[in-house]
Amino acid sequence: MPWSRPQMAERLAREFQDGWIVNLGVGMPTLITDVDMGEKEITFHAENGVIGFGPVAAEGHEDIHLVDASRRFVTLPPGAAIVDHADSFALIRSGRIDVTVLGTYEAAANRDFANWKVKGAKGGVIGGAMDLAACAKNVFLMMEHRTRDGTSRMLAECSLPVTARGRVNRVITELGLFEPTGAAFKVLDVAPGVTIDDIRAATAAPVEA
């Protein structure tokens, strides 16, 4: 059985180290705030300058002035802080973010990824992804292994315009957890019941078991 999205979030979060400052992209990565981090102390940073935010607010307890970068009404536990957008991205560019977890259209074995522009579009959806991808100490990606029509999103090289080159450290899909090594996707973990052959069949790049 492939991993569910919450299981993907839980498995990927096991790669975090104690004390890390974590930035979460829009979409699937936001599930990571629901993961129980156990003994690990994890601080969430949002592009809009909210540092150390907590879980999504319970209904009726939302604060109209307080959202994370995915527009979720979050909370401010003790120890949180607010900075402006320039300082927030200064923290990113200066390497203070230990990991950014981003959703993506494509991940490549050569450690590139593409998540800002779809085929034929004139505009793009960059947000903070290029700053984060270029500057975070680690770049983790979360995505479905294939598109709805069955085309692999796990490629040797991206077919879409890249967000950053050579920056990806981990990719998690419903089938497994991978490390792009340059030439291949190295399998670090496999979802229950999924075989290496299943992964090879779904991947358009060499797979290193």
Next chain:
Amino acid sequence: MGKRSKVVASFDEAVAGIADGSTIAFGGFALPGSPFNLTAALLRQGAKRLVCVGNTTGGPRKPRNPDIGMLVENGQVAKVICSFTAAPRASDVLPFTPYYERGEVDAETVPQGTLAERLRAAGAGVPAFYTPAGVGTQLAEGRETRVINGREYLLEYALPCDVALLRCYQADEAGNLRFRRAQRNFGPIMAMASKLVIVEVEEPILPAGAIDPDEVHTPGILVQRLVHIPPAPDAIWPTLKETR
């Protein structure tokens, strides 16, 4: 502080005189800090050929609040400079998109941190800077890069603006601003980057001195016009159900 009041009575008065061709910075990230009432007034004011700077042109969600996308629909915009010029979900279409695809409006799609730093640089008197964001991507094609300490960086220019439209929580008569929570976002750097700073204020305008100088996020010397936001339905107060 100054003897001339910065407080104006209406949103229309607050945006009076904004010239055709102005570069306008729009504060806000999602709901917090977005100057919905001033944007609505700018739609009525009608200035044309504007260059609109903001995080996004406005999302596909309904009900819509006044945003850059509405100014585009109103024929007031020559160009947008934003970190989102398409909808985050590929299945959605921004109101802005058809105008862009037909070539009726120009757009520059900029990494969000680069957008923030270009505003910060303009406000700091720094004409340009190098950043690693965007290196090796389509955005860097044909542009100046430089290797510094073994890493490649992309040259980016400051983005000075004629006008900033902002929303804040509290202001005093001297123009000192306080933002609340995530409302701060682009506000302080857009104020620094702009010649004319116009602010819609949620709380009644306070007497000068009521905000402790240590608590001021944007100093009043940067701010020219303040307008207190009246209660709904006479003004736009977004609710929790709306996001941008």
